[in-house]
Amino acid sequence: MQISLVLNGKKITEEITPDLLLIDFLRNHGCYSVKRGCETSNCGLCTVFLDKKPVLSCSVLTARTDGHAIDTLEGLQDEAKEFGAFIADQGAEQCGFCNPGMIMNAIALFRENADPTDEEIKEYLAGNLCRCSGYEGQLRGIRAFLEYKRQGGASCRQ
Amino acid sequence: MQTVGQPIRKKDAEALVTGKPVFTDDLAMKDCLIVKLLRSPHANAMLKKIKTDTAKLVPGIEAIYTWEDVPKHRFTLAGQTYPEPSPYDRLILDRHVRYVGDPVAIVAGENEECVDRALKMIKAEYEVLPAVLDFHTAKDNEVLVHPEDNWKALCPVGADNQRNLCAEEESHAGDVDAVLAGCDVILEETYHVRAAQQTMMETFRTVCYKDAYGRLNVMSSSQIVYHVRRILSNALGISKSKIRVFKPRIGGGFGAKQTAVSEIYPAFVTWMTGKPSKIIFTREETQTASSPRHEMEITVKLGADSEGNIQAINMYTLSNTGAYGEHGPTTVGLSGHKSIPLYGSLKAHRFSYDVVYTNQMSAGAYRGYGATQGIFALESAVNELAERLHMDPVELRMKNMVREGQVMPAYYGETANSCALDRCLMRAAEMIGWKEKYPCRDMGDGKIRSVGIAMAMQGSCISSVDVGSATVKLNEDGSYMMSIAAADMGTGCDTILAQIAAESLECPVGNIAVSGADTDTSPYDSGSYASSTTYITGTAVRHACEQLREKICSQAARMLECGAEELEYDGNVAKDVKSGKTVTLEEIGVASMCNNVQALQVTESYSSPVSPPPFMAGAVEIELDKETGQVEILDYAAVVDCGTVVNPNLARVQTEGALAQGIGMALYENVQYTDKGKLLNNSLMQYKIPSRLDVGRLRVEFESSYEPTGPFGAKSIGEIVINTPAPAIAHAIANATGSKFRELPITSEKIAMGAR
Ligand code: FES
Ligand code: FES
Numbered sequence: 001m002q003i004s005l006v007l008n009g010k011k012i013t014e015e016i017t018p019d020l021l022l023i024d025f026l027r028n029h030g031c032y033s034v035k036r037g038c039e040t041s042n043c044g045l046c047t048v049f050l051d052k053k054p055v056l057s058c059s060v061l062t063a064r065t066d067g068h069a070i071d072t073l074e075g076l077q078d079e080a081k082e083f084g085a086f087i088a089d090q091g092a093e094q095c096g097f098c099n100p101g102m103i104m105n106a107i108a109l110f111r112e113n114a115d116p117t118d119e120e121i122k123e124y125l126a127g128n129l130c131r132c133s134g135y136e137g138q139l140r141g142i143r144a145f146l147e148y149k150r151q152g153g154a155s156c157r158q
Numbered sequence: 159m160q161t162v163g164q165p166i167r168k169k170d171a172e173a174l175v176t177g178k179p180v181f182t183d184d185l186a187m188k189d190c191l192i193v194k195l196l197r198s199p200h201a202n203a204m205l206k207k208i209k210t211d212t213a214k215l216v217p218g219i220e221a222i223y224t225w226e227d228v229p230k231h232r233f234t235l236a237g238q239t240y241p242e243p244s245p246y247d248r249l250i251l252d253r254h255v256r257y258v259g260d261p262v263a264i265v266a267g268e269n270e271e272c273v274d275r276a277l278k279m280i281k282a283e284y285e286v287l288p289a290v291l292d293f294h295t296a297k298d299n300e301v302l303v304h305p306e307d308n309w310k311a312l313c314p315v316g317a318d319n320q321r322n323l324c325a326e327e328e329s330h331a332g333d334v335d336a337v338l339a340g341c342d343v344i345l346e347e348t349y350h351v352r353a354a355q356q357t358m359m360e361t362f363r364t365v366c367y368k369d370a371y372g373r374l375n376v377m378s379s380s381q382i383v384y385h386v387r388r389i390l391s392n393a394l395g396i397s398k399s400k401i402r403v404f405k406p407r408i409g410g411g412f413g414a415k416q417t418a419v420s421e422i423y424p425a426f427v428t429w430m431t432g433k434p435s436k437i438i439f440t441r442e443e444t445q446t447a448s449s450p451r452h453e454m455e456i457t458v459k460l461g462a463d464s465e466g467n468i469q470a471i472n473m474y475t476l477s478n479t480g481a482y483g484e485h486g487p488t489t490v491g492l493s494g495h496k497s498i499p500l501y502g503s504l505k506a507h508r509f510s511y512d513v514v515y516t517n518q519m520s521a522g523a524y525r526g527y528g529a530t531q532g533i534f535a536l537e538s539a540v541n542e543l544a545e546r547l548h549m550d551p552v553e554l555r556m557k558n559m560v561r562e563g564q565v566m567p568a569y570y571g572e573t574a575n576s577c578a579l580d581r582c583l584m585r586a587a588e589m590i591g592w593k594e595k596y597p598c599r600d601m602g603d604g605k606i607r608s609v610g611i612a613m614a615m616q617g618s619c620i621s622s623v624d625v626g627s628a629t630v631k632l633n634e635d636g637s638y639m640m641s642i643a644a645a646d647m648g649t650g651c652d653t654i655l656a657q658i659a660a661e662s663l664e665c666p667v668g669n670i671a672v673s674g675a676d677t678d679t680s681p682y683d684s685g686s687y688a689s690s691t692t693y694i695t696g697t698a699v700r701h702a703c704e705q706l707r708e709k710i711c712s713q714a715a716r717m718l719e720c721g722a723e724e725l726e727y728d729g730n731v732a733k734d735v736k737s738g739k740t741v742t743l744e745e746i747g748v749a750s751m752c753n754n755v756q757a758l759q760v761t762e763s764y765s766s767p768v769s770p771p772p773f774m775a776g777a778v779e780i781e782l783d784k785e786t787g788q789v790e791i792l793d794y795a796a797v798v799d800c801g802t803v804v805n806p807n808l809a810r811v812q813t814e815g816a817l818a819q820g821i822g823m824a825l826y827e828n829v830q831y832t833d834k835g836k837l838l839n840n841s842l843m844q845y846k847i848p849s850r851l852d853v854g855r856l857r858v859e860f861e862s863s864y865e866p867t868g869p870f871g872a873k874s875i876g877e878i879v880i881n882t883p884a885p886a887i888a889h890a891i892a893n894a895t896g897s898k899f900r901e902l903p904i905t906s907e908k909i910a911m912g913a914r
Contacts, residue, residue, distance in 0.1 A: 032184040033177025037359045038441045042842035073177035084175025091807035095648025096174025097359040097409030122850045134814030135850035
């Protein structure tokens with residue numbers, strides 16, 4: 001079947017098989033930030049935006065994205081760099097394999113709620129597993145980033 | 159110190175947070191053959207027939223291999239220094255399959271679809287054999303896991319395949335039975351730790367291709383590139399000169415990738431077909447056919463006088479290595495040798511063990527490597543002893559713990575030259591509010607808050623075995639290249655080793671470019687395991703940099719036409735103190751590349767006769783729901799003595815990450831088999847690891863000692879930090895419920911049932 005979608009701002013029209021998962025489609029298109037950590041929708045590593053809302057690309061059929069917009073971290077490099085620097089300043093990026101999914105979801109959180117509490121942060125990112133960091137360093141990084149924003153750091157692009 | 163001790167950002171940080179393609183599968187070439195494995199549905203069976211002819215006809219299939227196609231000499235997948243203590247008990251594919259998940263056939267094809275189709279079309283007929291599924295009955299069972307006569311143990315570890323024994327040993331100091339007989343209080347209990355999974359987020363994966371010289375190139379998510387090269391050379395029967403193994407970024411290892419779990423399959427495919435290939439393990443395969451922690455059952459007998467002086471420890475460990483012996487003979491040793499020495503007061507100890515083969519997935523190396531199991535047992539027993547003696551468990555430990563300067567008979571007779579364990583324990587108790595909170599408080603709403611405590615130790619290498627090396631060279635602009643074969647698996651060792659180099663060479667960390675690990679270009683290193691990288695490879699880096707400094711100085715002296723004694727050098731400018739003339743490092747670098755016969759490049763190796771233990775204490779506060787048995791971690795205070803802290807950020811995150819793993823292991827990470835030997839916890843749905851809602855508040859502090867043999871006083875941090883959560887949480891649960899839980903994980907079901 002043929003689909004058209006906008007991937008990271010670029011229009012793509014392509015012939016796909018109906019059972020092609022979005023994660024595989026994205027990796028085939030060079031979006032290597034999108035990682036697979038499980039087969040059961042439990043890890044959050046594969047998080048991307050479908051029409052600006054975070055979804056698990058391992059659980060979305062590519063066919064469903066026909067006529068929609070998909071964003072991956074490849075299309076959000078400035079935000080990833082700006083926010084990611086705060087994670088890096090804690091040493092909490094560690095192996096980095098979970099980082100793209102967590103950072104996508106964190107960006108989604110900041111867009112929805114510019115001033116989340118610790119509890120809101122933990123709830124929102126609960127589906128993003130990390131085996132290296134114990135999460136505390138990520139939380140410290142997020143808090144530091146939010147503080148920087150409150151002090152007038154350039155705001156997230158919408 | 160300028161650089162050591164600074165919270166410097168990891169060198170690969172930006173690539174990682176922006177999601178750059180730096181991992182194995184991101185870098186695989188597009189036309190790789192896809193390699194998958196057909197796996198045994200039986201725990202113990204002999205292949206009678208295997209028919210692959212129709213499967214081979216599936217369009218796109220390149221090759222299908224069975225036991226008939228592979229070399230017939232055995233090897234081990236354990237990443238250990240040769241001769242490996244792990245027995246040579248593997249083939250690439252074996253006619254005799256020994257656990258549910260043991261590979262039966264390798265299928266390689268153009269894409270996933272055709273490979274999946276072919277996998278379904280292979281017809282395998284088995285003679286199903288009775289299986290050894292209970293490790294208590296494995297030793298001398300009439301069913302043998304490895305009856306074959308070409309099974310072989312390279313080292314005298316007490317292995318005997320005719321008895322299902324992978325290893326056995328006894329060691330002691332003093333007369334334990336006599337000392338125990340004179341004790342006022344004796345405590346004897348048995349503790350059980352299951353085969354928890356490392357659950358690194360990146361599953362096992364390997365890409366292979368042949369280069370212009372026809373050599374086998376292997377890019378793998380591995381902690382042990384040099385050992386993988388030997389393992390492939392053994393498995394394929396080809397020279398090491400024909401093999402290159404290298405690693406890109408690794409998505410977590412925790413010891414899992416200290417075993418060559420995935421490499422042999424695509425290596426065999428590429429070697430046979432000449433075509434590039436890759437294997438990406440699914441999460442299910444990573445859960446069911448990998449290299450988890452060794453299940454151990456540990457019996458501890460403690461003796462003390464009525465004052466609470468612990469006089470003797472007798473420990474026996476039964477370890478389950480599963481179907482193959484990877485890391486079987488070595489992990490078990492740590493259960494005693496890295497727990498008993500926590501107590502410096504002993505008059506005698508005995509430690510003995512059996513490691514048995516069973517028809518379950520082979521175990522391997524997981525952070526803590528046996529010390530975790532032993533410390534859970536011993537620290538739980540000490541907490542029970544405190545109760546028996548009506549003593550505060552902190553006080554009991556202060557009375558008996560190992561102190562700086564003491565000889566540790568159970569730790570190969572080494573001396574604790576750097577030990578701040580007393581400070582660690584006092585500080586952890588203070589942080590958690592031990593005095594006010596021990597043992598528990600009823601909150602009046604069906605919930606109880608309680609605290610628990612434990613101590614831990616580990617090593618900083620395998621003494622007189624591990625080798626670390628570094629090559630450092632000067633560039634013509636005054637920057638440096640450093641090549642290593644230690645494997646940064648996310649821990650940040652590339653950066654930590656660069657910090658050590660920068661400190662030695664008196665330059666900014668940014669001036670040190672790090673590369674590796676690559677068997678073609680990196681100097682030999684046994685690999686990143688056994689907590690050895692900072693201590694062993696770090697010392698090699700230091701030595702290499704010191705030598706390079708000398709070479710730089712002699713080059714400068716030549717340029718300034720003065721003697722080396724007349725030279726002052728600050729890492730940037732060399733000055734002839736007599737004439738006042740100077741040359742810069744850049745000028746020295748440039749000069750080294752024109753009409754020069756003295757390479758400004760140094761390779762140094764290091765190995766250590768000792769393995770100085772890091773120490774720590776962990777204290778936890780939990781809230782336990784009396785009705786449901788639900789445990790919530792409120793606060794975890796961890797205080798670590800890893801010697802000099804080279805990078806406080808990275809040491810802290812190492813600790814926090816391991817605490818989270820330890821929390822999961824204590825409370826819910828479970829490995830359960832059906833009575834047919836099939837593993838049930840085969841996904842992240844069935845095998846729950848902690849999310850950020852489950853870890854509570856983790857607080858980490860350092861109480862540093864100075865290790866005289868370590869680089870700038872450093873010991874290790876990577877493994878020790880997983881060891882306290884299980885005993886500390888079990889203690890807190892006992893303090894809340896009055897019931898002792900001696901088997902991990904302590905699930906809420908168990909607590910609810912036990913409490914009733
Ligand atoms: S890959 Fe694990 S949730 Fe998508
Ligand atoms: S950083 Fe390794 S899994 Fe999160």
